[in-house]
Amino acid sequence: MVPKKITTHILQNMKVNGERISMITAYDFSFARLFDQAGIDVILVGDSASNVMAGHETTLPITLDQMIYHASSVIRGVARSLVIVDLPFGSYQSNSKEALISAIRIMKETGAHGVKLEGGEEVLESVKRILAAGVPVMGHLGLTPQSIYKFGTYTVRAKEEMEASKLKTDARLLEQAGCFAIVLEKIPAALAKEVAETVSIPVIGIGAGKYCDGQVLVMHDLLGINTEFKPRFLRQYLNLHDPITKAVQQYIKDVKSNDFPSEQEQY
Numbered sequence: 001m002v003p004k005k006i007t008t009h010i011l012q013n014m015k016v017n018g019e020r021i022s023m024i025t026a027y028d029f030s031f032a033r034l035f036d037q038a039g040i041d042v043i044l045v046g047d048s049a050s051n052v053m054a055g056h057e058t059t060l061p062i063t064l065d066q067m068i069y070h071a072s073s074v075i076r077g078v079a080r081s082l083v084i085v086d087l088p089f090g091s092y093q094s095n096s097k098e099a100l101i102s103a104i105r106i107m108k109e110t111g112a113h114g115v116k117l118e119g120g121e122e123v124l125e126s127v128k129r130i131l132a133a134g135v136p137v138m139g140h141l142g143l144t145p146q147s148i149y150k151f152g153t154y155t156v157r158a159k160e161e162m163e164a165s166k167l168k169t170d171a172r173l174l175e176q177a178g179c180f181a182i183v184l185e186k187i188p189a190a191l192a193k194e195v196a197e198t199v200s201i202p203v204i205g206i207g208a209g210k211y212c213d214g215q216v217l218v219m220h221d222l223l224g225i226n227t228e229f230k231p232r233f234l235r236q237y238l239n240l241h242d243p244i245t246k247a248v249q250q251y252i253k254d255v256k257s258n259d260f261p262s263e264q265e266q267y
């Protein structure tokens with residue numbers, strides 16, 4: 001049976017019906033296929049690929065070409081989930097024309113279903129231009145890792161009234177512009193609740209508490225591949241680090257001792 005594909009309209013109905021939205025990052029074909037078959041609603045090809053796939057300290061170095069490579073691999077593994085791709089740093093901040101060209105490249109070259117970009121009022125013109133071209137846009141407010149050198153730290157954002165007020169205004173601007181959803185990263189739960197109750201579009205949280213319309217986690221964190229990263233908001237569902245380490249250590253031992261391959265494992 002062909003599975004019913006998740007669309008932005010389905011996500012909107014989920015919000016209206018109070019059904020929570022599940023979202024996870026993926027960067028390659030094999031994991032995307034696993035997550036899609038497990039029934040995840042949204043797969044985000046996040047620019048966190050810069051950290052977890054490429055080993056950079058920040059999300060800033062990843063390029064549009066690299067995001068396109070990851071996203072087209074993910075798309076080949078997906079039959080049902082909605083796939084959203086991050087516009088990387090430097091691919092949309094200069095002007096709205098550049099933003100549109102980057103979004104179009106992602107849509108044409110990957111087959112993804114929409115893009116995400118960070119910021120509110122500062123990127124509104126770009127958001128509107130991308131939307132006018134028929135490309136669904138997901139916003140991202142709160143801790144926006146592409147601005148890490150402006151913030152200076154990865155601590156909780158919008159604790160002060162001024163920043164909270166700007167975030168609320170930005171959320172409304174993104175909604176009015178036509179974004180289909182907004183990610184809120186690392187902000188107080190009470191503020192995320194207020195935003196989720198104010199805007200009509202789905203609000204997906206990461207470190208933004210339980211009142212959001214959905215949740216997103218980075219796959220390496222959720223699966224316990226990357227065990228050094230342990231923020232309070234993270235629920236680690238597996239510890240893949242240890243069994244993978246043990247399996248590879250056993251393999252090394254078997255190769256060294258000439259136990260692998262056996263008679264049955266050769267031609």
Ligand code: KIV
Binds near residue numbers: 044045046086206218
């Ligand atoms: O790049 C990413 O993984 C993200 C999520 C943390 C929301 O933007």
